[in-house]
Amino acid sequence: MKNRLNLAEKGQEAIKPLHQMGNHLKKSTVEKNLLEMIKIRVSQISGCAYCLDMHWKDARALGETEQRLYGLSAWHEAPYYSEREKAGLQWAEAVKVGKVSDDVYAEAAKHFSEAELIDLTMATCLIDTWNKVNIAFPKLAGTYVVGQWG
DSSP states (O other): OOOOOOHHHHOHHHHHHHHHHHHHHHTOSSOHHHHHHHHHHHHHHHTOHHHHHHHHHHHHHTTOOHHHHHGGGGTTTOTTSOHHHHHHHHHHHHHHHTOOOHHHHHHHHHHSOHHHHHHHHHHHHHHHHHHHHHHHSOOOTTOOOTTTTO
């Protein structure tokens, strides 16, 4: 792939709201591990190698296990996710594809407060946006260092 513009350098004003949303989500009561798993799962669906590398490393730094990370693409069948985590992953997948059924909403609402549902939605939308941005203006996958972006 040919070099493209460096968004971090040339697009600071444009991406400032994305960073602000990320700062909001740092204060969320949704577990940090679950937010990282959602970022990984959405990035798997989007096919964003840079984001997968980043959030895999961040999840490992938070103490997430290899088994749970390897199983994310088949979380429906894996026994090592809690009902809350499954509801969060199901919610994120539904939001990602734009088809949130009443059943998916009802299941998520059993496990998350209204504020947490909003944060799960915003986390899903934010990583989906970062996926698209990083696919348009790719960074080299494998170069991320935990904590690099604050």
